[in-house]
Amino acid sequence: MTAVLPAPAATGAGEQARLVLEVSAVADAAPGIRTLTLRRPGGGLLPGHPPGSHLVLDCGGRRNAYSLTGDGMPAAEYRISVLLCPDGAGGSAAVHRWRAGDRVTATGPRSAFAPVSTARHAVLVAGGIGITPLLSHARAAVRWGRSFELLYGHRPGAGAHLAELHALCGDRLGVHEDTAELLARIGSVLADRPLGTHVHVCGPAPLIAFVEDTAGALGWPADRVHAERFSAADLDPGEPFVARLARSGLRVPVPAGTSLLAALEAAGVAVPSMCRQGVCGECRLPVTAGRPLHRDLYLAEPERAAGDAVMACVSRCADDELELDL
């Protein structure tokens, strides 16, 4: 599963390290679907991750999120499978041009579609290229002995990873080339799985909607139904603005992707800070003009509304200039 994220965000202190990776193998998993194997150029283990995690790859000026298909144990290789999108807007074309030996940069792994540890059973539903995070789920479920089944629908001849899936899942796998058949199967499975079952779905929007609606109609609690939707887990890099320091007269430009805090520090203005994540309250600065764009978890609603303070580590400005009492 693929999603396009906003352009590069600044990595602040405490953020995940950027990974430099080398493409070590390229293979075609199905028509239009390319599987890339990535490793550290010097070898060594890559960070472990929960099943269903994605890697954010820099590809041709964009940042794309691709699901990791492994079981999540720290390993020497990551694998992703990328569907070539014909309109070419998403950067998948750039990925399809990569060859063994190419270097790429990435952040992550990032987790937003993890299994639920208390689940008695997991129903995994995949449509098309949406198989990738669920392959990871299935591998981890096999490794850790968790109960699951996988329903995989794809267009005729377009199934990816089929041999691996059969070997991995055995009779826990149901493959459907016919949509009506897939939906009927989902309906009957959701109707009779035990209490405490969770369903995880990834695929085209109509498939996700069908699973959610069917589960809802059958009385499944919403927190038992999990859909892979790439949320912009990274903070948006935001618009550039200028910080004007009322007392010193200094004007500090804050580019997109750089925090107000980092820009002030780079300009030699000392600002106390601790978490750099908008939770600790250390970096609060008094605002005398301009509308703060609050992105922190610290300020209370009335303080936000008052607009006379800003948390410099994450928040920005809704206007071109933010005047600070500094």
Added chain:
Amino acid sequence: MTAVLLPERTTRFPFPFAADSYRYSTNVEPARRVAATEAGTWGAGVLDVDGEYATELALRREVLAADPTRCQQLPHMRVAAWDALTTLLPELAATLPGVTALRVRGDRWSWRNDLTATSTSFTVGDDDSLPGGPLALLGSQIQEDVVLLDQREGSLWADAGLVTFAADWSMGFDVGMRFLEVHGPVPRVHEAGVVQRAEQFLMRLQPGQEYRRTNWTMTVDRRLDTSTETYPVWARDRRLVVDDPALPDRLHLRVEVQHLIRLGVSNAVCFLIRTYLLSLRELAAVPAWRRRLGVVLAELPEDVAEYKGLSRFRGAAVDWLRAAD
């Protein structure tokens, strides 16, 4: 410049006060940054092994033998427990080169630690290969207490842990609770949004991210096991110490360096608590610490002092700390 040579316990002590007054806050910062104090530094790594290593691990063994409920693990925390072990053993190997050896061949791990006379092999994920389980092995190798939090239904749950050095709480009582429930007894933090913010922050941690914070209280004598379970043994000392001429030697500032790590494989949050004790007399060897602790203690709101269990002796402690001015 002071010419006095300070002991390691002092130079590595994570003195927690950055100002003359103390209030609860979501005081988290990235881990692995060396923090400088008036007397030295702390915080270079996630695990800390110091001169108390053997003593504290022996004490943990005794406490566990007397009360196995200090180690808790709900069944769904199996992966998280393995994850904690396989994340932290390599960390410990890096912290203790020479006296430890870790060999990894696929899922087959061998671990040797000369300081604890440990030599063991196990298969990751195979509970039968490690009698006692991953948490027990981990707890026998590191000075830190460990809590593992599961993330589901929009909350964190304290569903496993090995905690022998709790500051007046109980792992056996808290196991299975949500993060907000665990913090139920703490005054002020709910109204101030401190724990809600902390939980939001923790739930957004990505695989491998590591943060830390400090917390503090005071303890009579070098007693690490101040769990709720042993309350009858230690609580009365808080009253008795007031009139004891040995108060500056018996009363200790107790600081916890807490690490918050998102474990990759299991998605659990690993909470490590490392406890340091420094007596008022040891602390007073650093004049800035002596002055600051005196001011902070005197200024601390009564509800916080009461919750931390300082009310009985705080006046006497402040008097002693100030007498030197």
